[in-house]
Amino acid sequence: MSATSSNRTLLHIDSSILGGHSVSRQVTAAIVARLTAADPSLGVVYRDLAAEPLPHATPASMPADHPLSGGKGDAASQQALDEFLAADIVVIGAPMYNFSVPTQLRAWIDRILVPGKTFAYGADGKVAGLAGGKRVIVALARGGHYGDPVATEAGEHAETYLRWVFGFIGIEPEFVKADGIAAGQRESALEGALRSAAELQAA
Template identity: 85%
Template structure:
């Protein structure tokens, strides 16, 4: 049985996007290593989910009252069915795009991707999935003090996927808006080409 790969992009920049180029290179690397991978692609910028409301949540979410939105339920089902998830994630204004955040709101569902236990202990129910993030940032975040104050993309994604039991992998292109676009893209594409197979 072939593995399922879910490929998501969230950049609003189209062909100019670094994260889109790198996420595509990651998928190309993985599918070259395993041509049997079943790839499902979703462009969250071109086909965005709405901001979260009780009515727009998946039917599986307690807030929906068992009704929910079909597209939101599909987003959750696609994530749960995937063995590998590749995400193109630019950092906008020190965080992730709202389109990606809306998707994350659909996959964090109690009883489906996480559960609360005794004393509030959280169990991630999505363990075993491989999540690879192509992260593009305009500046540089090597200074730990600056990163703690200003970096809310990688840190958020590490935390939110960790919450549901996944340790994500990152390929990062830094300095996109600081005169290092080509060097950052070249380095990230090299890392994508060296990624271990599925």
Template identity: 85%
Template sequence: MSNGALLHIDSSILGGHSVSRQVTSAIVSRLTAADPSLKVVYRDLAANPLPHATPASMPADHPLSGGQGDAASQQALDDFLAADIVVIGAPMYNFSIPTQLRAWIDRILVPGKTFAYNADGTVAGLAAGKRVIVALARGGHYGNNAAAAAGEHAETYLRWVFGFIGITPEFIAADGIAAGQRDAALEGALKSAAALKAA
């Protein structure tokens, strides 16, 4: 038994109507069925949002906080650092991620904790070894050959952010939700979640 930790993050503002929430739930169900010893910590960023970043609202571990920091922000960082697996629901709003999710990311990108600069100016990701699985929900289609591909700033941003701290994230996408393909997109994403590699 692994006795690992799984951090489950939702950020959709749509509650029960949310596609990304249904997909993250399916992902977590798949992983916990495969490993019942996983300890799950859940955070709903829409119901309990972190404030936009200021020096006072950053984790105490962040250099900007001056060692004081915000308890909720520090808890968000600690939960991320303790997690072996992170499952994130990321709907695309106005071509990017929700502001609630961005505020959470501001808490986990902390110099000396999740990344560091080497003497030559290159970046060392300090969070390598974690598994990050993102459930994307997008209204249109944004593949490499799609006309709107240049407007996709959700998956591209998250790939860069997590790569910066040493993680290669996995993505399960439900596309075309606002283009009359919601049911098919959700069905496909749920199938991908059910077939997800457990370890």
């Protein structure tokens, strides 16, 4: 992980296990390049969840800020939460594996959904998102096509999951999609996603 100093911070997350062959990694790099070119003072923190995976959730592996940790918690998990809380922009590479997000990304999400930090329950039982000031951009890479609502409801648990998760904490995520990668359309899917990344609103 690396960082530079700035008034505003971008957290760059990759989760693909495919290294240089990964479409989502190429797209997140293009998104970050677009945003940092528009604002060279933007500080960047990078986390590679495949190279440095967080462990699957247990009470002891939660951040110290999480009620399950009993106030003790895991230092690496607390750092992951602190990075997210400090970021103004979060760019996430999310390939779809077996119809959902990689387990490495799910483990990270388990660190940032923390009562009192990113969401809270009101007296009426309704949830209030506490992270609404952030911009989240997801580079979503999928082997097939999921534009059909029936297909999405039946077998798509990556975009639908991430929309729900970030909505739960008060954020409406943006998606840059590369679809059809395993359906003989890898190059056109990547080209389209890179074009979309280059056209992102910089603010």
